[in-house]
Amino acid sequence: MLRFILTRVSLVIPTFLGITLLAFFLIRLVPGDPIETLAGERGIDPARHEQLRKEYGFDQPILVQYGIYLARVLQGDLGKSMITQEPVLSEFSELFPATIELAVCAILFALLIGLPAGMLAAIRRNSIFDHGVMGISLTGYSMPIFWWGLILILLFSVQFDLTPVSGRIDVLYYIEPITGFLLIDTLLSEEEGAFWSAVRHLILPTIVLGTVPLAVIARMTRSAMLEVLGEDYIRTAKAKGLSRFRIIALHALRNALIPVVTVIGLQVGVLFTGAILTETIFSWPGVGKWLIDAIFRRDYPVLQGGALLLGIVVMSVNLLVDLTYGLINPRIRHHR
Amino acid sequence: MALLEIENLSVEFPTQGGVMRAVDGVSLTLDEGEVLGVVGESGSGKSVTMLAVMGLIPFPGRVKADKLTFNGRDLLTMSESERRKLTGKDVAMIFQEPTTSLNPSFTIGFQLAETLRLHEGMDRKAARRRAIELLEQVGIPSAESRLSAFPHQLSGGMNQRVMIAMAIACNPKLLIADEPTTALDVTIQAQILDLLMTLQKERNMALVMITHNMGVVAETARRVMVMYAGQIMEERSAADLFDSPQHPYTAALLAALPERSEGATRLATIPGVVPGLYDRPRGCLFSPRCAYATEHSRNVRPDLRPWAGGQIRCHYPLGDPNRNAEIQADHPVGAEAAS
Incomplete structure (x- = not known):
């Protein structure tokens, strides 16, 4: 087990280097000078421009810049935002809970609906329910996130006035951040209505962000379940006189979950990409929106640091999923 | 009272090409502590018959029978939850592939x-x-x-x-072993058979041994049921069956055993293949491959009837003293078909 973890962790190192490399050079390929962007439309005095370039180290050869950046990263210094002058790490950790909250809600939404739907579709194979679930999930999977978000806003927020259009909570409330997760903080604050306001704000972003994982999970669960239900050990379970429920919910599901967990792990990366779009649509104050803003402002340190931190989060989640995988699939655990 | 009583059991699966009859008119009684061997080729319905006894026929398969009782209890009218209390407890089953089972x-x-x-x-x-x-x-x-x-x-x-x-x-009264040794090494096969026979004797449980291996049957069973294309062809005590098979199919199966072909240059075989869903003969199911088939046996399906201490489904059992005359009277066609 320890060896398994060590092997997996050591694989993180090249990925880590790859992210720094990509984030560093890709943003520099984007046209536009960060200092001119900083100065705005009024322009900047050439002497002052040169001075700032020196301050930020942009006058150095690009490989030297990368070397300096990498050395700082390895010392845990991600730099400061060029716009706010705040350390990247502290900005990230301030905004990240909002993204996590949204991502966790979205994946829970996807699991809570996708798993049972996929299971039922497999059990009632070729029924109307099965065809319905598969049709809807294909539609969901193919839907562009921004379009889906706008449609939902138009329908539920504008037309029926059921949910708020954007933000995390009504402006009436001021919630002291304790955990950074509004659902928890509002409960702790004991301010009346704050929790429900936070919930109401979460609904549409959760649906939008959870749609693609939901579709993938439902389809994967169905096909995994169908395969497992035809296995010999399901016949054995029946021959033991076990109830139908126990056979499906224990003997079949446990095995069907193995491929589904892999897919969930892969979806985490997709989830963060989706979060960037979803947060932009709903003005959700998370790292996704922060990164988009940083692109427009050519805020190099924020982009590099943000991409790296998100990369670390995705890698950690994938590692966690791999460990869970060993937990639910004994054949992997004992394999050396 | 017999432990297991089956009368006219049939199992059908609807397919796109029509109804497939996997088991056709099987009747059988099994006493407590008895060892029955069920032999037949792949697809002869031997496993499906026993799956029906277990109540494990998958949807959309249909089980029909005039009588299906276990230990005096009617399995056909029993509720599903009642039946589950029986399966795995009083009737248990082991399968061919232990590792995937x-x-x-x-x-x-x-x-x-x-x-x-x-x-x-x-x-x-x-x-x-x-x-x-x-x-x-x-x-x-x-x-x-x-x-x-x-x-x-x-x-x-x-x-x-x-x-x-x-x-x-749970000390079952009946254990059904569906080709329990087929997937195992030869040395392990003997050990598993020994184990099964020891347990059977110790506990006096009835044992149904499904196999396509005549050797396994000879070593274990006291009574043998030979199945072909979903039907019982012959069912008798093992000693009699090996000694003087009554059904031409059984005789052909035994003749095909390598041990019985000693001295011959070629192993005896049965010409032709098992009839499929679309080419089921009107008469006896074995008639297209039978060396003794007649116009009569090709057109009229023989009933399963008591014969020589067991059952047989044949117009002309091999031990029947009048069979040559009957075959002649019914216009023999088998010899040319078989050659």
Whole structure:
């Protein structure tokens, strides 16, 4: 087990280097000078421009810049935002809970609906329910996130006035951040209505962000379940006189979950990409929106640091999923 | 009272090309402590017959019978939950592929204890103790440490022992073994057969041994049922059947055994193939491959009838003194077909 973890962790190192490399050079390929962007439309005095370039180290050869950046990263210094002058790490950790909250809600939404739907579709194979679930999930999977978000806003927020259009909570409330997760903080604050306001704000972003994982999970669960239900050990379970429920919910599901967990792990990366779009649509104050803003402002340190931190989060989640995988699939655990 | 009584059992599966009859008019009685061998080629309906007894015919298969009772209880009218109390407890079954028949995600101990807790209402501790006992009974060394093993950590032979332990956990009155040794090494096959026979004698449980291996039948069964294309062809005591087969199909099967072809240059075979869904003969199902077929047997399907201490489905049993005359009278066509 320890060896398994060590092997997996050591694989993180090249990925880590790859992210720094990509984030560093890709943003520099984007046209536009960060200092001119900083100065705005009024322009900047050439002497002052040169001075700032020196301050930020942009006058150095690009490989030297990368070397300096990498050395700082390895010392845990991600730099400061060029716009706010705040350390990247502290900005990230301030905004990240909002993204996590949204991502966790979205994946829970996807699991809570996708798993049972996929299971039922497999059990009632070729029924109307099965065809319905598969049709809807294909539609969901193919839907562009921004379009889906706008449609939902138009329908539920504008037309029926059921949910708020954007933000995390009504402006009436001021919630002291304790955990950074509004659902928890509002409960702790004991301010009346704050929790429900936070919930109401979460609904549409959760649906939008959870749609693609939901579709993938439902389809994967169905096909995994169908395969497992035809296995010999399901016949054995029946021959033991076990109830139908126990056979499906224990003997079949446990095995069907193995491929589904892999897919969930892969979806985490997709989830963060989706979060960037979803947060932009709903003005959700998370790292996704922060990164988009940083692109427009050519805020190099924020982009590099943000991409790296998100990369670390995705890698950690994938590692966690791999460990869970060993937990639910004994054949992997004992394999050396 | 017989332990298992089957009368005119048939199992049908609707397919796109029509209804497929996997089991056709099977009648059978089995007494307590009796060992019955069921032989036949792949697809002859031997497994499906026993799956029907277990109540394991998958949807959309249909089971019909004039009578299907176990220990005096009617299996046809029994509710599904009543039936579940019986399956795995009084009637148990083991399968051909031991390694895939055990759930790969659960330990041996869990899978064994599950049966005990369900049918015997044992608590965790008692079930664990009993599981160790059972593993010892089926000859698994260091049984206690094997409880936490997963099926993929054990060999096929060991897994089949685990399957047997699971099947006998609740002292079943009837154990159905569906080709229990087919997937195993030859040396292991003999061990598993020995184990099954020992357990059968110790516990006086009825044993149905499904196999396509005549050798296995000869070693184990006291009575043999020969199936072909979903029907019983012949059913008699093993000694009689091996000594003087009454059905031409049984005789042809026995003649095809390598042991019985000593001195011959070629192994005897049965020409032709088993009829499929679309080419089921109107008359006797074996008639297209039978050396003694006549116009009559091609057109009229023989009934399953009592014969020489057992049952037979043939117009012209080999031991019938009048058979040559009858075959002549019914216009023989078999010889040219067989040649």
